[in-house]
Structures are given as structure tokens and as C-alpha cells.
Amino acid sequence: MGADLTVRFRRLIIIGSGLIGTSIALAVRDHCADVVLSDRDPAAARLAASIGAGTALPGGPATYRGAAADLAVLAVPPAEVPVALFEAQKHGVARAYTDVASVKQAPMAEAAGRDCDLATFIGGHPLGGREKSGPLAARAGLFLGRPWVLCPTGESTAATVAAATALARACGARPVLLEAAAHDQAMALISHAPHAVASAMAARFVDIPEPITRLAGQGARDVTRIAAGNPLLWLGIMSANAHPLADVLDDVARDLAGTAAALRTAGDTAVTDLLVRGLAGHGRIHDSQKAEGS
């Protein structure tokens, strides 16, 4: 589980000094002589620098004056990845580039459309996070023991793959190679759909009277906990993974509508079927996680 120390970075550039970018900067401090922080809001980069995450640039990649870094990490929202990659490559700030966005296909296609260099780029998605955001919420241990998915572009060089893999290991994460399409389908299933389902359940609580809300127990709170996420952030994530997510939501909706119809006609079989499949599916992600922790 310990970080792989065989690759040390000389210089790393983090573009986007929010929760994820700053957490990566803090995590790699011991593996990198020089961490440079940038953000479209220079105050965010300075804030990250003030907690020891590295040295702040006065502006975007254009303001960088040093030698090309070993790796540039684009820690910006999914929709901003293509432009951020184009800008960073135009200024040649690094020899390899990766991002941290939770969707991979759409940004990669748009980057290709903008004539970005896909040989020095590899998609990345560290599966760690918190409900808070911004550089002051950053923690060096955010990715410890978590999967870090890496999606080569098809043109990614071996050196690019190696640099991103070393970054994941330096953060204490477990690199997992996946095709971009497989990643997006997986995220639709295990991250984006659960969020939409939690929201759709929580939406039912908007109008219920106070004495009733006080009857809610741990079950209702667990099912709806992640509905607390920032709607604008999640709109961006869901829109960027629209079709794989829509397929999963249609399946869930069909199951629930079918269960409702069965309940109205005392169709025990369909209700039992849902509960049995739910129990089996629960075992898939709760058991494997237990094995993971051992």
C-alpha cells in the first residue's frame, strides 16, 4: 500500500488549485522538489501556496517561466479540460499532461477536436473527494488507498502513462487502467446514477410537514446523503456523461414503476424480485469493498 518511490518528480505543475489540485500538491510534496500552483483565480493559488502546497504562479500557464515540468495536472471541471489542455500545451509547460475529471470520453473527444497533442496526454480520475471544496479543504491523504483510473487516449506515449501512474502512486492511490468508454459507463453506474437517485428520493421530502420529517431515520438519511452535492457541479458532471447515465436512470425508473404497478395489483413476485436483485447487487459492492480493505 505504501507509495512507490521509484519515480521522483523534479517539477510538477498543478493547474486549478481547488480541493483536488491542492490535495494532489500536498500529497506529492515528499516526492517532488518543486510544485507550481496555478489557478484562473490567482487568490486560490496563493491560498493553496499559503498552506504549504507549493509555489503560486501569478496567473495561468502563460505566466510560467521555468523549464518544462515532468507532468502538468489539469485539476479543473470536466467542461474546462479541453481548453486548459490546449492552453498548457501551447505554452509547453510540461512534457506530459493528465486531468482529474470524473468523465473521460467527452473531454477527450473535444480535446482531439481542438488539435491538442494526445500523445502527451492521458486522462486521469482519482476517486477521492469530500463534500467541501476549495484549497482550504484539501488533505494530503485524500487519495490514500483509493483507485485512480487512468485512461490512455490511444496515442498516449509510454512516458506519459508512466508519469501519470507515478503521480497516482505518489498520492498513495491505486492506479487502474481503463478505456475511457468503460470508465464513463462505470461512473454512470456507481457514482452519477446513485447521485441522481438520491436526489430523486430526497426531492420527495421538499413538501412534507415538519413532524413527519422528524420521523426520518438513518436509512432515509443514508439513501439521500449525497443529494447534498453542489447542483451546478453535478449538472456539469451529469451532462458530460449524459448517455451512459440516462441508460442507467431509465433502468432504475423502469424497475420502480414496475414495482409500483405490482404493488397496486398485489403482484408479490415482481416486488420480491426487486428486493432479491437489490440484495444481490448490494453484496457486489459491499463485499468487494470489504475484501478491498483487508
Add this chain to the structure above:
Amino acid sequence: MGADLTVRFRRLIIIGSGLIGTSIALAVRDHCADVVLSDRDPAAARLAASIGAGTALPGGPATYRGAAADLAVLAVPPAEVPVALFEAQKHGVARAYTDVASVKQAPMAEAAGRDCDLATFIGGHPLGGREKSGPLAARAGLFLGRPWVLCPTGESTAATVAAATALARACGARPVLLEAAAHDQAMALISHAPHAVASAMAARFVDIPEPITRLAGQGARDVTRIAAGNPLLWLGIMSANAHPLADVLDDVARDLAGTAAALRTAGDTAVTDLLVRGLAGHGRIHDSQKAEGS
């Protein structure tokens, strides 16, 4: 928050020595001179007695030989409440009767149809539980600080209401008076629908390959945690509250299908609307719970 000690029971009869019945018996030990335990399986009652929950009857209410108890608690599944009430009243084991089932309208209507005495009965639903079952999973503190809904039949006498209220307080719970219909609608919203929704989400995980299940994080696990419940037990609960539950599930299904359609056509407004309503609903049950804990 401390238990109300103004009413002390002389004798209590618990019919059904599972998790809930045995937990009630353990909770009232200090408020009741004599707790009598019964179960259709005499071994369960003996097991409950062996951990200090009270004295076991050799069989059902017919085997009870003492004076009428202050209160009989029917701690049996929803579908068995009417028969259990009828039997207990036929043998006159107590002066008042209550149950612990998580649905109230259907059992109450069936009890009326069986000519049970609705003056000495009041529906009860303590909102505590665990994922384990059986007498050995029982804990005296299971209901501490939790709501305990009481649903008068319309004929319930003041003495009956007082006895059930005193039981809830003796268990450290907070009595909440509600009409049976309001209770069932509330449970459909905050308990039964969240369970069905968790099952429908978890059902999507049945066929996904191992490496993908290992990407699942805390969000996916929280949303699906309660899908681990016993399918037969939940079939009974959902069937007994079929129509109020079906209404909620149809609403959730409609929201999810609408979100899927909006995603396919880049209809940001509908997606944002779901996320914003989800956030608002989340605040309703998470905030009120915080206030509750203070």
C-alpha cells in the same frame, strides 16, 4: 430526554420474542415488576428469558395463567397483528393492547373485520431497529431518543392511550400521536420508498464485472446500504402499505425517467431542477435531525 417514571407497570406481556419484542422487554425491566414473554416458537421466548428479558410462557397467550397484564405488546410482523390481537383479547391477557408494526391502516382494518375490541387497542410503531434480527440481537437502548408513533383506532380509550404512551416513555422513546393513514403515508415516504429505491439502484450492480465494483465509493454504498434488508420481511412491509408506497415510487420513477430524457436532449433545466429539489429535500431531513439531536 430521560424516561418518564410517573407510570410504572405491574405486569407486561410481550407476544413475539424477536428483536423488537425482546428489546422492549429489556428496556422496561426497571419500570415493570413482571415481564412475561411469549412466542409461537417457545424456544425464542426461552432464549429471550435467558438473557434476562423476563419470564417465558410455554406457548401462546392461551398458556398464560396470571392476572390480566397492564399492557400486551404484539411484537409480530404486520400481517400477523390482527390474529395475534384477536387471540390475546380472546384470552383476556391484558387490559390494553398495542403493536409495533411498521404499517397501521391495513392491520387495523383487518382487526376491525375480525371483531377485535378496538377500544382497548392502539397501534404503535417504535422507530428503532437493527439489520440483525432475533432475541439475541436485542438491546435495551434500541428506542432511546427515537420517535414512537401511536395511532389510536378512533375507539381507543384514554387508559389505552396512556398505557402505550407510558411504554414508549419507559423505553426512552418520544411518543408521537398520528392518524393511521398519516403514519402510513409518512412511512411510505421516509422508510419504504427509500428501501425500494436503494434496491432498484443496487439491482444495477448485479452484473457488473469485479474490477468495476471495486471503483464504488462511499456514495454508492450509502445509497444502497439498506438494500441489505431481508427480502421476505420487506415484501411483507411493502405489501401491507402498497398504495401509499406505489404513489411515491411512481413519483421517483417519473423524475428519473424525465431526467434521463433531459440528459439525452441536453435539457439542462430539468436536470438542474432535480438536483436543486434533491438538495432542498436533503436539507429537510438532515437539518431537522440535527435540530433533533441538540
